[in-house]
Amino acid sequence: MTAKLLDGKRIAAEIREEVAQDVKATAVSTGQPFRPCLVAVLVGEDPASKVYVRNKQRACEKAGIEGRTHRLPAESTQKDLMDLVAQLNEDPSVNGILVQLPLPKNGNAGAGFNERAVLDAIDPLKDVDCFSPVNVGLLMQGRPRFLPCTPHGIIQLLHRENISVAGKNVVVVGRSDIVGKPMAMMLAQRDGSCGRDVANATVTIAHSRTDDLAGVCRTADCLIAAVGVPEMVKGNMIKPGAVVIDVGINRVGDRLVGDVAFDEASEVASAITPVPGGVGPLTIAMLLHNTVMAAKLQSE
Numbered sequence: 001m002t003a004k005l006l007d008g009k010r011i012a013a014e015i016r017e018e019v020a021q022d023v024k025a026t027a028v029s030t031g032q033p034f035r036p037c038l039v040a041v042l043v044g045e046d047p048a049s050k051v052y053v054r055n056k057q058r059a060c061e062k063a064g065i066e067g068r069t070h071r072l073p074a075e076s077t078q079k080d081l082m083d084l085v086a087q088l089n090e091d092p093s094v095n096g097i098l099v100q101l102p103l104p105k106n107g108n109a110g111a112g113f114n115e116r117a118v119l120d121a122i123d124p125l126k127d128v129d130c131f132s133p134v135n136v137g138l139l140m141q142g143r144p145r146f147l148p149c150t151p152h153g154i155i156q157l158l159h160r161e162n163i164s165v166a167g168k169n170v171v172v173v174g175r176s177d178i179v180g181k182p183m184a185m186m187l188a189q190r191d192g193s194c195g196r197d198v199a200n201a202t203v204t205i206a207h208s209r210t211d212d213l214a215g216v217c218r219t220a221d222c223l224i225a226a227v228g229v230p231e232m233v234k235g236n237m238i239k240p241g242a243v244v245i246d247v248g249i250n251r252v253g254d255r256l257v258g259d260v261a262f263d264e265a266s267e268v269a270s271a272i273t274p275v276p277g278g279v280g281p282l283t284i285a286m287l288l289h290n291t292v293m294a295a296k297l298q299s300e
C-alpha cells in the first residue's frame with residue numbers, strides 16, 4: 001500500500017484564508033475597525049524558536065492581525081518575564097499572548113525559568129495557546145474556550161480529509177501538555193464539543209514506559225506520534241491501513257524528520273502526514289484562529 005499524503009500545508013493555507021475573511025467580515029458586520037493583536041514573547045536566541053516566532057508574525061500580518069514580538073535576553077530573570085506578562089495582560093490593545101517554548105534551559109541567571117508559573121500568569125482570555133490551567137480545565141470538561149493549536153490543527157486536518165475516528169482505536173504516543181494529553185482528550189470528546197465531528201474515539205495514551213509499545217501502536221486505526229524522537233515509529237509498528245499523524249519535528253544533520261520513519265510507514269498506512277508540510281503549518285493557522293476568537297471574546 002502507498003499511503004495518501006495528508007497535505008497540512010494546503011489545509012493550513014485554506015484556514016489562514018478563512019481567518020483573513022473572518023477578520024474582514026467582522027469589521028463590516030460591526031461597522032468598527034477590527035484588527036486583533038497577537039504578542040509573542042521570545043526569550044533567548046534559540047534558532048528554531050526565532051523562525052517560528054517570525055513565521056507567526058508574518059502569518060498574522062497576512063491575515064489582517066497585528067503581530068508584535070517582545071524579545072528578552074536569555075539572562076533575563078523570572079521576574080522580568082513575569083512583569084512582561086503582567087504588563088501584556090493589562091494592555092487593552094493586546095488580544096492574544098504567547099510565550100514561545102521552550103524557555104532557555106540556562107536562562108534566569110542559570111537557575112532555569114519556572115515555565116509553569118509563566119504560563120499560569122497569562123490572562124486566560126488572552127491565552128491563545130490554551131496552556132493556562134483554566135483553559136485546560138474547560139477543555140477537559142468538554143466546554144472549551146480556546147482549543148490548543150497543534151491538536152486543533154490535527155482535528156481540522158482529519159475533518160477536512162473526511163477521516164472519522166468515531167468508535168475507532170486511536171493511539172497517541174506522547175503525553176506532553178502541549179500535544180499528547182489535550183489531543184487524547186479532544187478525540188475522546190462527544191461530537192461537537194471541540195468544534196468538529198472528529199470525536200468519539202477510543203483513545204490510548206502510550207509513552208516511553210508503555211509495555212510492548214509496538215504492539216499497542218499496532219492496535220491503532222489512527223496513530224498520532226508526538227514523542228520528539230526522530231523516526232521512532234517504524235513501519236512494523238503500524239496496522240495496515242491505519243492513518244498516521246506525525247507531530248514530530250526533529251533536526252537530524254541538515255534534514256528535518258518526524259517521529260515516524262516516513263518511507264516504511266507509507267508502505268503500510270492508508271494516509272500519512274509528511275514532515276515538513278504536515279502538522280507544523282496547522283499550528284500557526286490555528287493560532288491565528290484563536291487570536292481572532294480572543295479579540296471577539298474581549299469585545300463582548
Ligand SMILES: Nc1nc2c(c(=O)[nH]1)N[C@@H](CN(C=O)c1ccc(C(=O)N[C@@H](CCC(=O)O)C(=O)O)cc1)CN2
Binds near residue numbers: 099101150
Ligand atoms: N508557545 C508555543 N510554543 C511552542 C509551540 C506552540 O504551539 N506554542 N509549538 C512548537 C513550535 N511551533 C510553534 O510555536 C511550530 C513548530 C513548527 C512549525 C512548522 O510549521 N514547521 C514546519 C517546518 C519548519 C522548519 O523548517 O523548521 C513544518 O512542519 O512543515 C510551526 C510552529 C514548540 N513551541
